[in-house]
Amino acid sequence: MWRRREFLRTLGLTGAGALAASALRVPSAWAKAPVEPELIVRNSWPEHWETTLEALGREYLTSNDRFFVRSHFPVPAVNASSWRLEVTGLVERPYSASLAELKKAPQVDAVHVLECAGNGRGLYPLPSTAGTQWERGAVGNARWGGPLLSTLLYQADLKPEAKHVWFEAADRAPLPDVPPFVRSIPIEKALDDTMLALRMNGQALPERHGAPARIVVPGWYGMASTKWVTRIRVEATPSDNHWYARGYRYVYPGDDPAKAPPVQEMKVKSMVTWPLEGVRVAGGGVHFTGFAWGGTSGVKLVELSLDDGQSWRPVFLARETSRTAWRDWSLDLPVPSHQRLAVMVRAIDGAGQQQPVAARPNGSGYANNSIHRVSFRVD
Numbered sequence: 001m002w003r004r005r006e007f008l009r010t011l012g013l014t015g016a017g018a019l020a021a022s023a024l025r026v027p028s029a030w031a032k033a034p035v036e037p038e039l040i041v042r043n044s045w046p047e048h049w050e051t052t053l054e055a056l057g058r059e060y061l062t063s064n065d066r067f068f069v070r071s072h073f074p075v076p077a078v079n080a081s082s083w084r085l086e087v088t089g090l091v092e093r094p095y096s097a098s099l100a101e102l103k104k105a106p107q108v109d110a111v112h113v114l115e116c117a118g119n120g121r122g123l124y125p126l127p128s129t130a131g132t133q134w135e136r137g138a139v140g141n142a143r144w145g146g147p148l149l150s151t152l153l154y155q156a157d158l159k160p161e162a163k164h165v166w167f168e169a170a171d172r173a174p175l176p177d178v179p180p181f182v183r184s185i186p187i188e189k190a191l192d193d194t195m196l197a198l199r200m201n202g203q204a205l206p207e208r209h210g211a212p213a214r215i216v217v218p219g220w221y222g223m224a225s226t227k228w229v230t231r232i233r234v235e236a237t238p239s240d241n242h243w244y245a246r247g248y249r250y251v252y253p254g255d256d257p258a259k260a261p262p263v264q265e266m267k268v269k270s271m272v273t274w275p276l277e278g279v280r281v282a283g284g285g286v287h288f289t290g291f292a293w294g295g296t297s298g299v300k301l302v303e304l305s306l307d308d309g310q311s312w313r314p315v316f317l318a319r320e321t322s323r324t325a326w327r328d329w330s331l332d333l334p335v336p337s338h339q340r341l342a343v344m345v346r347a348i349d350g351a352g353q354q355q356p357v358a359a360r361p362n363g364s365g366y367a368n369n370s371i372h373r374v375s376f377r378v379d
Contacts, residue, residue: 038051038052038054038055038066039051039052039055039066039068039069040052040137042132042133042134043132045074046071046072046073046074046075047069047070047071047075047208048069048070048071048132048134049068049069050068050134050135050137050138051066051067051068051137051138051139051140052137053136053137053271053272053273053276054273054276055137056137056139056140056271056273056291057273057274057289057290060141060328061111061141061142061143061201062140062141062142063201064142064200064201064203064206064209066140067114067140067142067200067209068116068137068138068139068140069208069209070116070132070138070222071171071208071227072171072181072243073171073172073173073174073181074171074174075171075207075208075228076169076170076171076172076228078170078211078212078228080099080211080212081099083098083099083212083213083230084096084097084098084230085097085102085152085196085213085229085230085231085232086230086231086232087152087153087155087156087231087232087234088156088231088232088233088234089162089166089232089233089234089235090158090159090161090162090234090235090236091153091156091157091158091159091162091234092156092157092158092159093155093156093157094156095155095156097152099198099212099213102146102147102196102198102213103198105147105151105152106147106148106151107145107146107147108145108146108147108148108195109143109144109145109199110143110144110193110195110218110322110324110325111141111142111143111144111321111322111324111325112141112142112144112216112218112219112322112324112325113139113140113141113266113293113324113325113326114139114140114141114142114216114222114225115138115139115140115221115222115266115269115293116134116138116139116221116222116223117221117222117223117248117263117366117367118131118132118134118138118364118365118366119134119136119137119138119139119368120134120135120136120359120365120367120368120369120370121133121134121364121365121366121368122134122135122365123135123136123368123370124359124361124365124368125358125361126361126365129361129363129364129365130363130364130365131364131365136271136372139271139293141291141293141325141326142200142201143200143201143202144195144197144199144200144216145197145198145199145200145202146195146196146197146198146199146213147195147196147198148193148194148195148196149165149190149191149194149195149196149215149232150190150191150192150194152196152232153165153190153191153232153234156234158187158234159234161236162187162234162235162236163186163187163235163236163237164184164185164186164187164234164235164236164237164238164239165184165185165186165187165190165232165233165234165235166182166183166184166231166232166233166234166235166239167182167183167184167185167215167226167229167231167232167233168180168182168226168229168230168231168232168233169181169182169226169227169228169229169230170228170229170230171227171228179241179242179243180241181226181241181243182239182241182243182244183223183224183226183239183241183243183244184235184238184239184244185217185220185224186238187234189217189220193218193219193324194215194216194217194218195215195216195218196213196214196215196216196229197210197213197214197215197216198212198213209227210226210227210228210229211228213228213229214226214227214228214229215227215229218296218322218323218324219265219266219295219296219297219323219324220264220265220266220295220296221248221263221264221265221266221366221367223243223248223263224264244262248262248263248364248366249261249262249263249364250262250263250362250366250367251362251363251364252360252361252362252363253361253362253363263366263367265295265296266293266294266295266367267295267353267355267359267367267369268292268293268294268295268299268347268348268349268353268354268355268369269292269293269294269347269355269369270290270291270292270293270299270302270329270345270346270347270355270371270372271290271291271292271345271372272288272289272290272343272345272372272374273289273290273291274287274288274289274290275288275343275374275376276374276376277374277375277376278375278376278377279376279377280376280377280378280379281335281376281377281378281379282378282379283335283336283337283338283378283379284334284335284337285332285333285334285335286332286333286335286376286378287330287331287332288304288315288330288331288332288333288343288345289328289329289330290302290328290329290330290345290372291326291327291328291329292317292326292327292329292345292347293324293325293326293327293347294347294349294350294353295324295349296323296324297323297349297350297351297353298320298323298324298327298349298350299317299320299326299327299347299348299349299350300348300349300350300352301314301317301347301348302314302315302317302327302329302345302346302347302348303315303345303346303347303348304331304333304343304344304345305343305344305345305346306333306335306341306342306343306344308342308344309344309357309371312346313331315329315330315331315345316329316330316331317329318330323350329345335378336378337378337379338378338379339377339378340375340376340377340378341375341376341377341378342373342374342375342376343373343374343376344371344372344373344374345371345372346371355369355370355371356369356370356371357370357371358370358371
C-alpha cells in the first residue's frame with residue numbers, strides 16, 4: 001500500500017494548492033478499464049475517462065456508455081432504496097425525500113452540455129499544468145430528467161437571508177483528512193434552470209454519473225454539477241470548502257492567487273468531428289461537421305476557415321434544442337485534390353463573445369476554448 005504522504009501528493013495536499021485539479025492514481029492491478037473502446041483512460045481510479053472525437057461525432061446526444069467520466073473520489077456505494085436527499089439550512093421547513101418521493105415531484109426534461117473545466121488542459125502551451133491532461137473529449141451532451149431545484153427549494157420555503165445553495169455528496173477520499181467535495185452556487189442560478197437529475201438520456205442515472213441523483217447546473221463547468229448528492233444546504237455565504245474557496249480558480253501567471261476569480265460559466269467553444277486529425281479524404285468535396293456550445297448565452301454563429309484564419313465563412317447551424325445544449329454544425333465545400341489542408345472553426349455566443357485563436361493559459365489549465373484546428377490530406 002502507498003505511504004500516506006505519497007497518497008496525499010497525488011491529491012495535491014502536500015503542494016501549494018493544486019488539489020482541485022489533481023488526480024488519484026493506484027497500482028495498475030486495481031485499474032478499472034472502461035468497457036467502451038471509444039473512451040480514453042486518462043486516470044484509472046478514480047475514473048477520468050475521455051470520449052474520442054470520433055465517438056462524439058456519431059450522435060447529437062452522447063450515449064451514457066460513451067459519456068466522459070470525471071470523479072474526484074472513488075464511486076461511493078449508495079443504496080437507492082434507503083438513500084434520502086436532505087434539504088436544510090436557511091429554510092422554514094427543512095425536509096428529506098426518498099428517491100420514490102422525488103420521482104413524484106413535477107419533472108422536466110432538458111438537453112444540456114456538461115464539460116469538465118479541465119477539458120483541453122493537455123493542449124495548453126505550458127511546460128506543465130496541474131491535473132489530468134484532457135484533450136478535447138471531456139465533454140458531452142445529454143438529455144437530463146428530474147425536478148427543477150427551484151421546486152425543491154420552494155417546498156422548503158426559503159428565508160430572506162438565503163443567498164447561496166451548497167451541495168454535499170456521498171463520495172469521500174480514502175484518507176480522513178482530505179476534505180469532502182462541496183460546491184455552492186448563487187441562489188439566483190439555483191432558482192433558474194438548475195436541476196436535480198434522476199435520469200440521463202431516458203434511463204435511470206448511471207452509477208458513475210451520480211446515481212441515484214446529481215445536480216446539473218446548465219451552462220456551468222461540470223464541477224458545479226455535483227454527483228451522488230445527499231444534502232442541499234441553503235446558506236447566506238458561498239461554500240468555504242476547499243473545492244470552492246481555493247480550488248477551481250483562474251490563477252494566471254503573475255497574478256495574485258488570493259484574488260483569482262472562480263471557474264463558473266462555460267466559455268464559448270466548438271469542435272470539429274469530421275474530418276479527424278490526419279485522415280485522408282477523397283478529392284472533390286468534404287462534408288465538415290462538429291458541435292458548438294456557449295455557456296448560458298447559447299451559440300449565435302459558427303464560422304469555418306480553410307486558409308489559417310485569413311477568411312471565414314458561416315456554416316449551417318442546426319436548430320437550437322436549448323440555450324445550454326450544443327448545436328451541431330455542418331458545411332459542404334469543394335476542396336483541391338492532392339493537398340494537405342487544415343480546417344479551423346470558431347463560435348460566437350449570444351453575448352457576442354468570440355472563441356479565441358489561443359485561450360489565455362492559467363496554472364490549473366482551466367477553460368481552454370482555443371480554436372480547434374484539424375489537418376487532413378485530400379487524395
